[in-house]
Amino acid sequence: MADALHGDRRSLSRLISKVENDRDTAKQVIRTLFPQTGRASIVGVTGPPGSGKSALIGAFARELSKTRQKIAIVAIDPSSTFSGGALLGDRIRMKDLAEDPNVFIRSMATRGAVGGLCRAAMDVVRVLDATSWNYVIVETAGAGQTDLDIVELAQTVVVVLSPGAGDEIQAFKAGLMEIGDVFVVNKSDLPGANRTLLDIRGMLQTYGSERPWHPQVLLTDSLKPSGMHELMTAIAEHQSYVGQTHVARRGLADGETQLLAAIKQELEFEFIPDLRRTQAFVEYGKKVANRTIDPYTAASSLIHALKRE
Amino acid sequence: MADALHGDRRSLSRLISKVENDRDTAKQVIRTLFPQTGRASIVGVTGPPGSGKSALIGAFARELSKTRQKIAIVAIDPSSTFSGGALLGDRIRMKDLAEDPNVFIRSMATRGAVGGLCRAAMDVVRVLDATSWNYVIVETAGAGQTDLDIVELAQTVVVVLSPGAGDEIQAFKAGLMEIGDVFVVNKSDLPGANRTLLDIRGMLQTYGSERPWHPQVLLTDSLKPSGMHELMTAIAEHQSYVGQTHVARRGLADGETQLLAAIKQELEFEFIPDLRRTQAFVEYGKKVANRTIDPYTAASSLIHALKRE
DSSP: OHHHHTTOHHHHHHHHHHHHHOHHHHHHHHHHHGGGOSOSEEEEEEOOTTSOHHHHHHHHHHHHHHTTOOEEEEEOOTTOGGGTTOOHHHHHHHHHHHTOTTEEEEEOOSSOOTTOHHHHHHHHHHHHHHTTOSEEEEEOOSOSHHHHHHHTTOSEEEEEEOTTTTHHHHHHHTTHHHHOSEEEEOOTTSTTHHHHHHHHHHHHHHHHTTSSSOOEEEEOBTTTTBSHHHHHHHHHHHHHHHHHOGGGOOGGGOHHHHHHHHHHHHIIIIIHHHHHTSHHHHHHHHHHHTTSSOHHHHHHHHHHHHHHO | OHHHHTTOHHHHHHHHHHHHHOHHHHHHHHHHHGGGOSOSEEEEEEOSTTSOHHHHHHHHHHHHHHTTOOEEEEEOOTTOGGGTTOOHHHHHHHHHHHHOTTEEEEEOOSSOOTTOHHHHHHHHHHHHHHTTOSEEEEEOOSOSHHHHHHHTTOSEEEEEEOTTTTHHHHHHHTTHHHHOSEEEEOOTTSTTHHHHHHHHHHHHHHHHTTSSSOOEEEEOBTTTTBSHHHHHHHHHHHHHHHHHOGGGOOGGGOHHHHHHHHHHHHIIIIIHHHHHTSHHHHHHHHHHHTTSSOHHHHHHHHHHHHHHO
């Protein structure tokens, strides 16, 4: 662990694997590293498949690297270019990025993480936060509850959309309009980019005008690249807002959010497995199967009995 | 509730809305209806977007309806044709289906259900089971953990794939190969349908040969339609297997599965909200924010204190 803290990449990779693969080890590691956390800017990047999240993150990381910032990328989308879904051109660019000493890339499988992907992702981000990366960027696919959960650990959420693909409608439906702090219309060279930009601004005015933070909407192009400086500024502004405003603090910057996540995990991975091994559970299970008691009444009885014990 | 039990559709729709929108009402309704459940064949249908799940379910329901079976369809995929994403031709076919007295169609939004979508879906299926539908078919998008959870309530899971689209690889990655009891290569008129069929059989032989149930792999075409009788037989065979084999019983047919789901819901929607209101939670939250205690240690202390109370 000491080597990982001092910047050795192989040690860091090994430490991350341990944290991913065993929940008890993870708890020990986090116990030790926790005082060192809370320094990185944790940025969640999400959006519909095909909106070019990975390419954007790549271009963004290259720009940050030029300013000697250290960037760790955690890619959770299984179809991400980081995890192998790339076109040949992308692959070569990714290889460049992987060899950049200021950049660390880690892909996480959607299955296999012991104790849940969200638990594992949270702990991996904590490890990266503690090992002095300035930015930890978490990429998710932007579909389904898992993504919304993972995005919860970010202080700033960037939603990436592509022009003209009806992405803004899809994003709206998936609840992304509500969680985005910065919106990016990527592939700004495509027709309809300005139209999409205006549509998103309109939707934000209609549905988000009572929120204290007014998200910026930007145009980017990962290939040129363009818009990276604007994105950097927009993220920095939001980070500064989150730092100043107690009520806006969230993700891994917020104590109650972290505590709540840990409580849910304890219940899911310790309390429930213990409960399942009790005789009372087996007996109530039989009664539910026979339809002599309904599951809600049985569950209440079991939990109350346990609290009385 | 009595009217819904006696087959009045408007009463049934209203009862379902109540069950969706309020968890306490749902618990009361299920308490009353629970002894009437356990009769329907509950079939989960999942697969990648674009594999034609909705059209297949439509064609299948039409065939079942001819044999005077009563079929209820619960569509959870937000991009489903049932919920409005249909082409014009599909819409007209769906309208026919919606007017069939043997068919009942209900779409569920992925957000908005009070107390979680999985909770709501489970209770809606229970209501349909209790109101004497022979089949309750639950359609999900086949992406993300939510779908895997919802599929858990089915006794028989049908995985729908389309030929040549690399769907079998995607399904394999998403964990669908492991949960399918019947596999359908839909759009059998497309080139490569037989190839996909053989690929799936191969994958099942390699990865699933030690499982006690050997899934059938079928070709279907929703437009002709063809393969519907084979699908009906395959589902019936699996239902009969599940009925006979205690170890294979699962979904809403299994007491422990239902009990466990109810326990998780009680913890999430009652235990945790109560815990958040305690003084101890607020104090530990501050300590985590100050990094004077890590979230895992804090969570364990809180839960143990509560159990001692």
